[in-house]
Amino acid sequence: MTDKNKKRTIIPIGPYHPLQEEAEFFKLYVEGEKVVDMDIEIGYMHRGIEKLSESMHYDQSAFLVERICGICSNSHPFAYVNAVEDLAGFEISIRAKYIRSVIGELERLHSHLLWLGLAGHFIGYNTVWMWSWKYRELVNDIFEFITGNRQHYGMMKIGGVRRDIENKDIPQIEKMCDNLIPVLNMFKGAVMDDPVIHARTKNVGILPKNVAIDYCVVGPTARASGIDIDVRRDDPYAAYNLVDWKVIVGKNGDVFDKAAIRILEMFESIKIIRGCLNGLKKEPEGNFDLKVKEIPVGEGIGRHEAPRGEVFHYVKSDKTNRPARHKIRAPSYVNIASNKYAVIGQTISDAALILAAVDPCYCCTERVTVIDKRKNKILMNGFDLIKLSQEKTEKLRKKHA
């Protein structure tokens, strides 16, 4: 059968689709049950944050970048303060370092639990969804106890953190972390030993190591494919080199490995939190902020291993009280592209799970307005350009049909 005789159907997923929490648009080209091609269209979440950041004070920018994304709402300020401290050459106190790491790891716990729930929902295990969201509340309780907020913790500040963790509160936090261990063991058992989950996720949506390197994927997506990268270990910042933990690396790159890695990472996160809390006990209380007044001229980069991978921030200063340039690169931006490889050749029923397996976060991703795509199709963020582009796609589609 030649290509012309094959019936190719286009299945649109989104922008508003019951499966998705956020607005994004996938176009799946299918022949029968098999996915043969895929297009991704983003831009539904673009808010112009980089530009806004240039009109804001350095402290306000930390507040702004926190609102890039709600799930990894600590990662962006974390990377941002790393960048500003890199440009100014500040050395923050050990206590602030420990507190930053505690918040960073708690966030990883809540984000991975959230993903686990959504993945369970995608394969029809609504019990897993409800359970993981129920137990995610335990993490939210710890957040509320430490920072006063359930989401958007507002802890990162240039030169330190905004609030101290008092030593008298540490036993309570340790107890709350202990309560998480049986929960994580339960999830480990539920996912690792369930034959149906094995059948649904093993050898599905494989991203081999060499392809993963070509696509430059980061975070758990890369580690599932056997690439041993983690910014926390490779370029230590905050307190990650002061405590004992290890990087979890998989080898197959399928959906199962991605899930397993996230579950095992949660145990490591608890280990880091415990190590940091032990370290906090030895540090004097109250010494958690440098009280920065002025940012010198220069440029700096900051990185942080967000739950989804490496967040990268670049800040340029011209000695005013605002960043002259602020560039952000989020992990999902590179991870989403790898979907294209992973999903082709799979069935439609697996597609939703594979698309979700990289834990995409579109709020983080949409920093750019022009997206270069295959066949040099360009989508822009204005109405007319989209319309033009859609018409062009329509024409191309008719030609190929």
Added chain:
Amino acid sequence: MNAKTLTRSLWVFHVACSPCNNCDIEILDTLTPRYDLERFGIQLVGSIRHADVLLVSGVVNKKIVSRLKRLYAQAPKPILVVAVGNCACSEILFRNSYNTCGPVDKIIPVDAYIPGCPPKPEAMIMGVVKLIRSMTQKSDNKSK
């Protein structure tokens, strides 16, 4: 249709208009076991045509504004529109952005505002309770 019919079990269609996701997470939180709004028959549905409530979160950006208008037009009337979060209520710090189209009430009529960044699940439940109470009062006044 009588407004009182809308006070029983509200079916909700959630539309994320370029939010930061946090309101969306908290909306799902209110439906999952700890807060469990589903026990009152309130649940998320997949299509606006089945919905009684249109839940809008986030600043509305230029790419999404036409879709929001279209969703509102497609909704079976009467529909209640709830703006969740500071972004949807007033745009907070995104008001100067080049890509936003104003708070939700500039685009479609809004029945209830739930401010907060993000509003706690308790605040959302409070918002729903107030909304239902106002609907009941409205229908009572009419019947008098």
